Amino acid sequence: MPSVKLPKKSTFVDMTPFVDVAFLILTFFIMATKFKPPEPVEVNTPKSVSTTELPESNAVLITIDKEGKVYFTALSQKDQSVYNSIISDLNTSRNLGLTPAEIQNFRKTYLVGVAFSQTKQLLGMPPDQQKNLKQPGIPLDTTGGELTYWVQSAKSAFAGQQLKFLIKGDNNSKYPVFKNVIEALKKNDVYKYNLITAPEDAPVGTELYEQRLRGAH
């Protein structure tokens, strides 16, 4: 009887399919990733069931951080000249005393959170150093404060174009700050705002949930 020879099995596992899958997933993530723009101010937005997409251009973004400081950002991708219009307008109306170079610099400034008296100092800095400057926030009061003028200039710079007003508030900021921001916008006859929130599902069993189930959204 011939002895049964057990074949010596190799412990080597073929990794090729594994690599295939790994790189497939990798490709997916590379494609799907959209890098977060640099955020000099950290804001944790609240959640809402809203599904409206956020406009990325032609918008004025007002940021409220957790200490209640208010920052102003203009968002315009197509038309770069609005940045110049906004700051030039403020330069003349509020006597900021900016040089042409400082006016140019506004375009690269991600956000402004200083009083008019400090604007020259902020815009005098190169954009990559601005984040080191501790910005105290735009002064606000119950009648709108300096933010009113920023909104006013933005409104005239965007005249004739669609303009959205985004408010990005932090979870822990207090309501009066939000109210003052609204007040500043109301002063400029702006009554529609978009609050930036993180998406959330409609709670099960509520009217909205039923509505979305039916597809009548």
Added chain:
Amino acid sequence: MAQIEGGGDDHKKGPGVKKAKKLSTRVDMTPMVDLGFLLITFFIFTTTMSSPKALNLNMPKDTKKEEELNKAKESGALTILLGKNNAVYYYEGQLAPDGSNFKATTFKEIREEIINKKKDVVRNHVHDSNCDKIKQDAQKAGEKDWQNACKDRDFVVVIKPDEDATYKNTVDILDEMTINNVKRYAMIDITPQELQVVRATEGSAPAK
């Protein structure tokens, strides 16, 4: 690794013995997999999958003229007050001078109150000729409960955050309006009388 054998010691085998080494074509993939997954992990962490959404908020124009103001029926009004430490207070209709209809609740339970009040308003609805058109439109639009389309007309929620309320509370309560399909709501300032009652409640019982 073991698969590609190094030929470093071959010359010691003896002179003249030259064996053509059969090199395996198998390449060890392990380091490549390692690298692949490292990159995957990196991209998973940096990815922001859910893009932020916009919550629409419309505020009314400030007006002093009496005739331009929308009047809320007392029977259909629910006032929600937001206080310190995520506390929620509410009352129906007018605030009683002694504060007897002033109740404290939480964010979890306020939904129940809104739904109950809405049902209440729908139940007590009396026929209104202004409603007929709204009903017809709802029927045309194919809404299932078009019969009730107009009955919550009198239901108004008044939101009054006080100065200790956070932005999150405000957004949460506005979101609650969307969730419960409250069509008419307004956000206005708290009155001194209400503030006093809120303060008294906060003082007497520790906030939840």
